[in-house]
Amino acid sequence: MSYFVDEVIVPETLDGPGADDFRAFVTVRNTVEAGVVGNDVLTMQAHELLPAFRSNPQRARRLFTVSVDGAPVGRAMVTTRPLAAGAGADLVVDVLPAYRGRGIGAALLDHVEGIGRAAGAPALQSFVAHSVVAGGDRIASPTGYGDLPAGDPGVRFLRAHGFVLEQVARISVLELAGLEARLAELRAAAQAAAGDEYRLHTWQGPTPAEWLDELAVLRTRMSTDAPMAGMTVVPDPWDAERVVAHDDRHFAGGRTVLTTAVEHAPTGRLTGFSEIEIPSSGATAHQGDTLVLRDHRGHRLGMLLKAAVTQELLERAPQIDAVVTFNAEENRPMLDVNEALGFRPMGFEGAWQKRVEVAGE
Numbered sequence: 001m002s003y004f005v006d007e008v009i010v011p012e013t014l015d016g017p018g019a020d021d022f023r024a025f026v027t028v029r030n031t032v033e034a035g036v037v038g039n040d041v042l043t044m045q046a047h048e049l050l051p052a053f054r055s056n057p058q059r060a061r062r063l064f065t066v067s068v069d070g071a072p073v074g075r076a077m078v079t080t081r082p083l084a085a086g087a088g089a090d091l092v093v094d095v096l097p098a099y100r101g102r103g104i105g106a107a108l109l110d111h112v113e114g115i116g117r118a119a120g121a122p123a124l125q126s127f128v129a130h131s132v133v134a135g136g137d138r139i140a141s142p143t144g145y146g147d148l149p150a151g152d153p154g155v156r157f158l159r160a161h162g163f164v165l166e167q168v169a170r171i172s173v174l175e176l177a178g179l180e181a182r183l184a185e186l187r188a189a190a191q192a193a194a195g196d197e198y199r200l201h202t203w204q205g206p207t208p209a210e211w212l213d214e215l216a217v218l219r220t221r222m223s224t225d226a227p228m229a230g231m232t233v234v235p236d237p238w239d240a241e242r243v244v245a246h247d248d249r250h251f252a253g254g255r256t257v258l259t260t261a262v263e264h265a266p267t268g269r270l271t272g273f274s275e276i277e278i279p280s281s282g283a284t285a286h287q288g289d290t291l292v293l294r295d296h297r298g299h300r301l302g303m304l305l306k307a308a309v310t311q312e313l314l315e316r317a318p319q320i321d322a323v324v325t326f327n328a329e330e331n332r333p334m335l336d337v338n339e340a341l342g343f344r345p346m347g348f349e350g351a352w353q354k355r356v357e358v359a360g361e
């Protein structure tokens with residue numbers, strides 16, 4: 001059997017040249033992911049991914065498919081950070097189940113690894129969902145929290161190619177039906193604990209001009225404050241312009257973002273935020289970032305933000321019946337909030353890394 005690796009150039013629109021190749025890439029992504037997690041909650045439409053998969057000043061992306069007899073059976077993507085020499089390259093490789101075990105995954109990985117190395121990335125990284133299998137041989141997370149089934153095809157593949165498991169994240173789902181009363185109670189209790197100094201602001205869509213600089217601070221802190229275990233992390237600086245560009249990309253993809261931020265009234269500064277992405281079709285929303293700045297932790301602001309943004313979701317997007325979220329297994333403060341809200345584990349994601357020699361060092 002012969003197969004070919006083709007580069008997919010992300011098209012301008014889904015009506016013009018290259019659109020079918022991009023759609024094929026997305027179909028392989030969604031088919032493999034749904035097969036691994038056992039449902040389609042992580043599925044995204046081609047038009048939603050189009051602006052996200054295009055390169056931007058902070059992220060350079062290259063996409064590939066592998067075809068057998070003209071039909072795409074695998075895909076790979078590599079993301080590098082042109083402005084951050086010390087950052088890792090992010091890789092993903094998917095092969096349709098019927099075409100596995102023939103070296104296609106290895107060929108794709110070799111291809112994208114080469115691009116990551118050529119970009120000078122000191123670490124090759126991969127964040128990948130793994131199948132849920134209870135018992136059997138396990139690979140423990142070095143954090144001490146969480147493990148993965150050793151027999152999962154992705155786990156076998158990454159280990160065989162020199163990747164090391166650094167962290168396990170829990171994928172959880174919150175069913176929204178019948179949640180109103182619980183959310184109101186949790187929000188009221190959190191607001192009482194937080195006191196009068198903190199007040200909430202919610203918006204749907206682009207960040208209001210008055211909060212652009214503040215959001216840039218919070219997003220910059222998100223890049224360093226979320227627990228990332230042994231993964232190589234370098235700060236990812238944001239400014240108002242980048243916040244606008246980021247919001248524009250969501251808008252272009254047809255997803256709406258609902259954001260609740262908390263202002264520390266005495267200083268007028270935003271001290272935390274939580275966002276939920278509402279898809280253009282389908283009934284599962286995605287929890288985006290949630291952050292409370294270190295100096296303001298311990299005031300129940302995490303619960304206040306999440307209860308409030310979920311309440312807003314119920315009101316503004318009645319078509320949504322569930323929210324999915326990813327949290328590091330060692331991130332107890334965030335898991336405590338999510339468990340109290342009613343999130344239940346659905347699957348697991350591994351954060352994998354392979355350190356590489358960087359030329360000249």
Ligand SMILES: CC(C)(COP(=O)(O)OP(=O)(O)OC[C@H]1O[C@@H](n2cnc3c(N)ncnc32)[C@H](O)[C@@H]1OP(=O)(O)O)[C@@H](O)C(=O)NCCC(=O)NCCS
Nearest residue numbers: 092093094095100101102103104105106128153154156157
């Ligand atoms: C992980 C994944 C990409 C592997 O794809 P693949 O095409 O099966 O990869 P390969 O064929 O290169 O390797 C898979 C196995 O086939 C074996 N193999 C490779 N070429 C072979 C050949 N010609 N004949 C027989 N076996 C072969 C490999 O040794 C490997 O064996 P093992 O894992 O059973 O020990 C695929 O299972 C997948 O898409 N999983 C879900 C997503 C995922 O986990 N991605 C990986 C993280 S980025």
